[in-house]
Amino acid sequence: MIFSKKHDSTDDLDAVDKRFRQQASWTIAFQQRVLSLLPNRKINILEVGCGTGSFLCSLQSIRNSADIHWVGLDIAYDRLAYAQQRIIADWVNGDGMVLPFPAETFDLVICHYLLLWLKRPCQVLTEMKRVARLGGWIVATAEPDYLSRIDYPDRFVDAGKAQTEALRAMGANPQAGRELPNLFHSAGMEDPLFGIHGTEYQGDEYQNFLEEESRQLKNDIGNGKTIETTIGRVFYVPTFYAIYQKWSK
Template sequence: MIDWHLRFLQQARWTAQLRAYLIQKAGIQPHHRILEVGCGGGAVLQDFSAGGRVMGLDIDFSSLLIARYLIPSASLLCSDGHRLPLSSESVDFSICHYFLMWVNGGEVLKEMRRITRRGGAIIAMAEPDYGGRIDHPPALSAIGHYQTQSLRDQGADPTTGRKIRGWFRDAGLINIESGVMAAQWANDQTYPQDLDMEWAVIRSDLQGYLAPEEIEALEKADRHAWLEGTRILFVPTFYAIGFVPR
């Protein structure tokens, strides 16, 4: 069984350096009003908790209970990101992280723009694009193929990353910057903890597409490739920041 909050904490570690850059570029200060749409249990929202003016929104109430424990000072809302229950221009910055792929991203961004003040910014901190995924050695490519199909069957858009710059433009934002996170493969891989979590997710995604023995064989080959230093796994992960015209 997957502990999704631990998974979201893992994803937050992956993007910590990029978030620091985006926070600086946006000019976010502790006194600013910040809303994270799709905050889950607060894995990213806790970065902004020092000022005490943070809000988190998620449709899953059980996730908000975790966020309440982690960030007692945050204002938390259980609602749908397509219809944000906030008045226009009521926050300084609105952010999201691994979220737009699960919703109608263009429509949610328009809502985020509506509730963000003039001169404020909207930040999509991380959105993957499985259409550009690289798995090596080639024998492991089935993992990416079936994970991508599983995402589609769950209602996600696996090619969200490449679309966010256009969505930011369509939402009327200006001074848009977008890019892709870099990737490095070092000898000191965080093995086995991160890999154990990764395979909990992979097994969940692949069941229903492959027989248990086929999944077991892929896992064995994947772990071996990581250990011997030949494994390359790259899912392009896009970010974008745009500002609301004054």
Template sequence: MNGSAYMQGHDASTLASHRTRSAEKQADYLLPRITATSRILDVGCGPGTITCDFAKLASQGEVIGVDYSETAVGSAQAEAEERGITNVKFRTGTAHKLPFDDETFDIVHCHAVLVHIPDVPAALKEMRRVCKTGGYVAAGEPDWETCIVHPYDPRLERWIEVHRELKRRENVEPRCGRYLGSWALEAGFAQDKITVACDVLHYFGAEQVRWWGELYSKRMQTEVGERALKYGVATAEEVEQFATAYLRWSQTEGALWAMTRMKLLAEK
């Protein structure tokens, strides 16, 4: 991934969010394709929780996680060491220039990566290149135009608008999920080899809402808020209001945050 397009950064609050991810939750649609001997590439692996889950499933195979961020790679290596997983490796790299030969992996996966990078068809083409014939490229990506925050708060509605505009300023597509099928076609996959499904990412209930709201409130005080100011899409006062609004939302009974997530599975 190109770091300049990843507006959330890799500070403690962002990595804390990413550490909650698992193969069971974020890559459920891919799990039936994984065998004990699979060779898997996880692109944009972040702190490596999904990657390490893949390594447990492919116990006799090999799993490699790639991320542009050295901070994320270091966190992922620590995750593998803590779990005692030995068939996984991590290295730096980008989705547009993967440091591997053609036809190397049985499965090439990414989660919430393509929404952060420009020229997604080129990235999918590169993922297809390193995938073996008969193997699979998989991607789970959100569609920010479907985001729902309840109860209504004009400050949070304004934040969603700002978030979309930030994406566009970074030359990335906030509605990424809906384009996965057509982008896969552009990358060279055949129509009858492409499957796109969807589910809904959501936070509801006191514990989930408190965690998500407090997390996003902290993000406003780091790179997310800084980029909003850098590009002039929000004022310092608004950024402070966004942080306050998320904190208030996190303490609201009956609160809900939801967004559609699309899941691409393309056979080479």
């Protein structure tokens, strides 16, 4: 069920969902870690900025039972309609800056590659804290830091810089990752646990990763440039996470 209707996007939803599924695959181990924090009882889980539901679907593949009430919220109605076709959850069309839920409703409030796209990420985090129960968790799963990216050999650096600037032009904050601990602090969540996701690749898995990132770079900068998938190619964007357990209002 989808509650309300506010905005549609203009995206190719199949392409968007494919990208979201790829991003969700990068944080599987972290998702397992977060879900292991939750009690074995009836719980409510909210994803803010759920898009086409790919990340929520990934969470469900790790831990799903009749005792979990899943809720996904997004401002784009058509993305929620897309999600509803495949995933069982309550889908809410709303704005993360004014979450349409009572205080202390959810055991886990989580987002994934979201804050970098927001003009007021601190406001969204404040709302995420408000709707989390005492003892509940607020988690920003993945926020990249494109200003610390590694492109090697050096002939790839210019294309990397072009992609970073293209993302900035689209409204993204390319250094959202490094700002994550301070954003939590500013939202009233002092001393969150934070870190940077590790990655490792080999063989075909890495080649497939580079091919996907090559296509994404071409889409972002729009001038036909691609990332070569050559032996010795290194592409890395540090991606931060933060976890906070709420013990006060």
